Amino acid sequence: MTDVxxxxxxxxxxxxxxxxxxxxxxxxxxxxxxxxxxxxxxxARREDTVFISGIGCSSRFPYYMNTYGVHSIHGxxxxxxxxxxxxxxxxxxxxxxxxxxxxxxxxxxLLHALRRNVNITIVLFNNQIYGLxxxxxxPTSETGKVxxxxxxxxxxxxxxxxxxxxxxxxxxxxxxHDMDRKHMTETLRRAYEHRGAALVEIYQxxxxxxxxAFEAITSKDNRPSMLIPLEQAKPVRFGPDGAKGVVMxxxxxxxxxxxxxxxxxxxxxxxxGRPDPSTAFALSRLASGxxxxxxxxxxxxxxxxxxxxxxxxxxxxxxxxxxxxxxxALLKSGTTxxxxx
Amino acid sequence: xxxxxxxxxxxxxxxxxxxTASSAIFGNDLSTLPDYPAExxxxxxxxAGVSAFxxxxxxxxxxTPGDHPNVLVAMNPAALKAHLPDLExxxxxxxxxxxxxxxxxxxxxxxxxxxxxxSLKPFKVYEVPMTSLTMEAVKxxxxxxxxxxxxxxFFALGLVSWMYSRPVEPTLEWVAKRFAGNEMVQEAxxxxxxxxxxxxxxxxxxxxxxxxxPASLPxxxxxxxxxxxxxxxGLVAAGQLAKxxxxxxxxxITPASDILHELSKHKNFGVRTFQAExxxxxxxxxxxxxxxxxxxxxxxxxxxxxxxxxxxxxAISLELPLVVIDVQRGGPSTGLPTKTEQADLLQAVFGRHxxxxxxxxxxxxxxxxxxxxxxxxxxxxxxxxxxxxxxxxYLANGAEPWPIPDTASLPDxxxxxxxxxxxxxxxxxxxxxxWPYLRDPETLARPxxxxxxxxxxxxxxxxxxxxxxxSVSYDPGNHELMVRLRAQKVAGIAKDxxxxxxxxxxxxxxxxxxxxxxxxxxxxxxxxxxxxxxxxGRVAHAHxxxxxxxxxxxxxxxxxxxxxxVPEVNLGQLRKLVRAEFxxxxxxxxxxxxxxxxxxxxxxxxxxxxxxxxGQQNGSTARKEDK
Numbered sequence: 001m002t003d004v005x006x007x008x009x010x011x012x013x014x015x016x017x018x019x020x021x022x023x024x025x026x027x028x029x030x031x032x033x034x035x036x037x038x039x040x041x042x043x044a045r046r047e048d049t050v051f052i053s054g055i056g057c058s059s060r061f062p063y064y065m066n067t068y069g070v071h072s073i074h075g076x077x078x079x080x081x082x083x084x085x086x087x088x089x090x091x092x093x094x095x096x097x098x099x100x101x102x103x104x105x106x107x108x109x110l111l112h113a114l115r116r117n118v119n120i121t122i123v124l125f126n127n128q129i130y131g132l133x134x135x136x137x138x139p140t141s142e143t144g145k146v147x148x149x150x151x152x153x154x155x156x157x158x159x160x161x162x163x164x165x166x167x168x169x170x171x172x173x174x175x176x177h178d179m180d181r182k183h184m185t186e187t188l189r190r191a192y193e194h195r196g197a198a199l200v201e202i203y204q205x206x207x208x209x210x211x212x213a214f215e216a217i218t219s220k221d222n223r224p225s226m227l228i229p230l231e232q233a234k235p236v237r238f239g240p241d242g243a244k245g246v247v248m249x250x251x252x253x254x255x256x257x258x259x260x261x262x263x264x265x266x267x268x269x270x271x272x273g274r275p276d277p278s279t280a281f282a283l284s285r286l287a288s289g290x291x292x293x294x295x296x297x298x299x300x301x302x303x304x305x306x307x308x309x310x311x312x313x314x315x316x317x318x319x320x321x322x323x324x325x326x327x328x329a330l331l332k333s334g335t336t337x338x339x340x341x
Numbered sequence: 342x343x344x345x346x347x348x349x350x351x352x353x354x355x356x357x358x359x360x361t362a363s364s365a366i367f368g369n370d371l372s373t374l375p376d377y378p379a380e381x382x383x384x385x386x387x388x389a390g391v392s393a394f395x396x397x398x399x400x401x402x403x404x405t406p407g408d409h410p411n412v413l414v415a416m417n418p419a420a421l422k423a424h425l426p427d428l429e430x431x432x433x434x435x436x437x438x439x440x441x442x443x444x445x446x447x448x449x450x451x452x453x454x455x456x457x458x459x460s461l462k463p464f465k466v467y468e469v470p471m472t473s474l475t476m477e478a479v480k481x482x483x484x485x486x487x488x489x490x491x492x493x494x495f496f497a498l499g500l501v502s503w504m505y506s507r508p509v510e511p512t513l514e515w516v517a518k519r520f521a522g523n524e525m526v527q528e529a530x531x532x533x534x535x536x537x538x539x540x541x542x543x544x545x546x547x548x549x550x551x552x553x554x555p556a557s558l559p560x561x562x563x564x565x566x567x568x569x570x571x572x573x574x575g576l577v578a579a580g581q582l583a584k585x586x587x588x589x590x591x592x593x594i595t596p597a598s599d600i601l602h603e604l605s606k607h608k609n610f611g612v613r614t615f616q617a618e619x620x621x622x623x624x625x626x627x628x629x630x631x632x633x634x635x636x637x638x639x640x641x642x643x644x645x646x647x648x649x650x651x652x653x654x655x656a657i658s659l660e661l662p663l664v665v666i667d668v669q670r671g672g673p674s675t676g677l678p679t680k681t682e683q684a685d686l687l688q689a690v691f692g693r694h695x696x697x698x699x700x701x702x703x704x705x706x707x708x709x710x711x712x713x714x715x716x717x718x719x720x721x722x723x724x725x726x727x728x729x730x731x732x733x734x735y736l737a738n739g740a741e742p743w744p745i746p747d748t749a750s751l752p753d754x755x756x757x758x759x760x761x762x763x764x765x766x767x768x769x770x771x772x773x774x775x776w777p778y779l780r781d782p783e784t785l786a787r788p789x790x791x792x793x794x795x796x797x798x799x800x801x802x803x804x805x806x807x808x809x810x811x812s813v814s815y816d817p818g819n820h821e822l823m824v825r826l827r828a829q830k831v832a833g834i835a836k837d838x839x840x841x842x843x844x845x846x847x848x849x850x851x852x853x854x855x856x857x858x859x860x861x862x863x864x865x866x867x868x869x870x871x872x873x874x875x876x877x878g879r880v881a882h883a884h885x886x887x888x889x890x891x892x893x894x895x896x897x898x899x900x901x902x903x904x905x906x907v908p909e910v911n912l913g914q915l916r917k918l919v920r921a922e923f924x925x926x927x928x929x930x931x932x933x934x935x936x937x938x939x940x941x942x943x944x945x946x947x948x949x950x951x952x953x954x955x956g957q958q959n960g961s962t963a964r965k966e967d968k
Contacts (some may be wrong), residue, residue: 068792109618315608
């Protein structure tokens with residue numbers, strides 16, 4: 001009999017023998033630690049776990065996990081992962097990517113993986129900069145950013161990854177940041193438990209090329225007034241003593257108000273399972289950059305059949321309808337004739 | 342051979358006549374067979390009232406049987422019913438779908454719509470709403486609806502002219518002259534003709550009849566098979582023979598899409614087909630599936646192969662099986678999507694950054710596509726490498742009678758490879774570990790451990806790997822070693838493929854001239870060689886299916902002949918490889934007009950080479966006599 005009980009593992013079991021080579025002080029370390037600590041808690045199996053990445057600093061991640069892994073090519077991790085998760089619905093496939101990898105060179109694959117609801121857990125390390133190529137602006141960098149490639153300021157309008165994912169029909173979208181292990185771990189746990197495509201944006205500090213990009217909202221002192229925690233079935237409130245809240249205005253936009261002015265009953269009650277993504281989208285538009293109060297947590301989590309399972313169902317249905325494949329019969333399925341006796 | 346058939350009022354004779362005229366201008370030999378209805382005033386829409394015109398264009402038809410059209414243009418159900426019995430399986434039917442209403446079907450004596458049952462299954466059916474498209478097209482001429490409909494013969498003519506690359510001008514000039522007194526009709530017919538032509542171009546309607554029919558077929562059970570169907574069936578077979586599920590990751594592209602269409606029907610074989618968001622995603626998903634233990638396949642044509650290049654390089658680095666099928670078409674860029682070419686050979690062999698060798702195969706006939714798919718899978722699985730298969734538009738859409746093989750005679754691919762199940766290395770401290778790049782000493786293939794296998798967790802990637810252990814390595818010596826090992830692995834496949842066979846009645850080196858060819862030129866070269874031989878010429882033919890690495894005996898073969906002629910539908914790509922590899926002064930016969938070689942092209946080139954050789958011989962004899 002096969003032992004199907006969850007294995008007992010420790011963080012050490014999940015760490016590979018490779019030396020971690022990110023810059024000292026990089027936000028990636030805290031994400032790696034969070035994942036390595038989370039895996040034993042989840043009762044996950046190392047052999048059934050695959051990390052697939054593209055190119056960039058974050059994409060070194062698979063080398064540090066004692067699981068199966070592929071460090072692939074720039075932008076294509078969601079495409080490789082789609083093939084793997086579709087051919088092998090039994091595996092848990094993670095995609096590790098960054099703002100350049102996922103949103104610039106690989107933007108197309110990200111959209112389609114989300115739309116198809118491929119069973120993958122996508123962790124998007126957003127540091128708003130190209131780190132590996134040493135400091136060019138990224139698709140999430142703020143307009144006007146002065147970098148090596150934009151000495152007079154970037155002209156590009158940035159993406160909001162959460163808005164983008166919601167627009168791409170993602171069934172699970174969340175945001176967290178690298179300064180709060182507990183929140184990050186809980187968010188990753190929720191993403192792991194979601195069957196289908198899950199996208200977690202992590203605000204991650206690049207202390208070499210974009211230090212302090214998120215400090216205005218993620219530093220310990222600023223968090224209470226600048227982070228808006230989204231909690232299921234609870235009114236959306238934040239600020240010291242919960243003095244601030246979020247309401248939906250008459251135009252369908254989300255707006256920040258003083259709770260004292262509107263009363264608690266007027267606040268938006270967060271429902272991540274709402275089939276219509278409009279409210280989640282409105283929440284994602286509350287902040288246009290990490291300088292004003294910014295929602296974190298699970299924006300959207302809805303159930304939708306995942307791609308690989310549906311492909312599998314079609315195979316099973318075809319075999320039931322036509323019988324298992326018979327090669328000799330296939331070769332004779334057209335018009336045939338015989339030459340000679 | 343094309344047959345236009347419709348109601349006697351449909352202008353079929355006119356369409357056929359104009360097509361004949363433009364073909365004659367095009368320089369084709371042709372014979373025509375008008376077929377008027379016996380009853381000139383037979384009731385419209387009935388079988389008795391069908392009028393037809395048949396054209397036999399004999400440019401590249403080598404052994405074409407006399408009476409069977411390759412294409413039937415049927416303007417109504419009666420025309421279809423009258424001419425269907427003359428069609429051979431695999432022929433193309435262009436239907437005017439607007440004319441297939443209940444009343445017309447009834448008049449033609451059809452109890453049910455033939456498009457809905459199996460009666461048209463053996464044919465390639467293109468349903469084109471010719472009446473409504475014509476009426477829409479001629480609107481600007483101001484023609485009344487009733488008259489507008491009468492221009493549909495010109496629509497059909499335009500469509501067929503596109504399919505057979507007939508020049509447009511002669512027909513348009515004729516229309517201008519013929520209807521000089523009636524501008525409205527002149528304009529309507531011109532518009533309808535152009536609309537038909539443009540429909541063919543936009544819908545990428547593709548017709549290429551592969552014509553190699555030996556006088557007598559050997560015994561066996563036959564079916565008509567096109568190159569694309571044969572590739573699809575070959576992939577299904579490869580999955581069965583390897584006991585692996587097939588995963589096709591692809592993106593629609595002319596002329597490769599039919600492989601996707603065919604494979605997507607066979608889910609009961611466990612075949613997964615994935616129509617990706619782009620070419621890159623198609624090949625990347627296939628590689629991801631291979632990593633998971635499937636037989637990953639991608640199909641494409643030139644522009645798609647360009648896009649897949651980086652992922653193919655990754656597959657070379659990861660050393661995972663992957664079958665890449667390139668159905669070549671005219672290039673560069675979008676080029677000629679519906680025309681054939683063999684100009685992707687050097688791209689397949691060399692077209693990646695870095696030292697990135699991979700095996701390249703090419704089928705020689707539509708039926709051979711079945712076996713080449715199995716051979717590609719065998720090499721990919723055994724050596725853990727991407728393999729490129731170079732088919733082309735001519736093979737893809739051409740069909741030939743194919744002797745159906747006994748499935749028991751097909752190779753057992755599952756015996757050619759295995760998955761890793763155990764650690765393969767003992768470290769000095771006694772620990773048992775898995776080294777993903779510890780190679781098989783014989784094949785140099787690395788072990789293939791798939792996710793889900795306990796204890797063998799490992800990380801792969803595009804960064805250079807340490808020999809054996811497979812961790813990231815920037816060591817200069819290691820990189821040189823790995824580059825050489827990957828090259829040796831691919832080069833070593835030469836020992837594992839069939840030697841190239843030489844068709845030379847006088848034995849190897851007996852003839853004066855060797856024709857060395859590859860891919861879809863097979864039929865024309867065989868016919869050309871036979872024609873020369875029947876006139877007493879001594880010429881040998883060798884046809885390559887393995888283009889990288891070359892079969893181990895190829896050097897000996899090319900050095901056994903005084904002269905080597907390499908015909909290709911490109912500017913001399915195989916010739917360049919043969920010269921570089923063997924220092925043999927091979928001569929080229931090259932064309933790139935989007936059309937396959939004709940028997941006569943090959944025949945004349947052989948005769949010219951033989952003449953040149955004879956001249957050399959006489960010259961040297963003369964010099965001797967001088968002494």
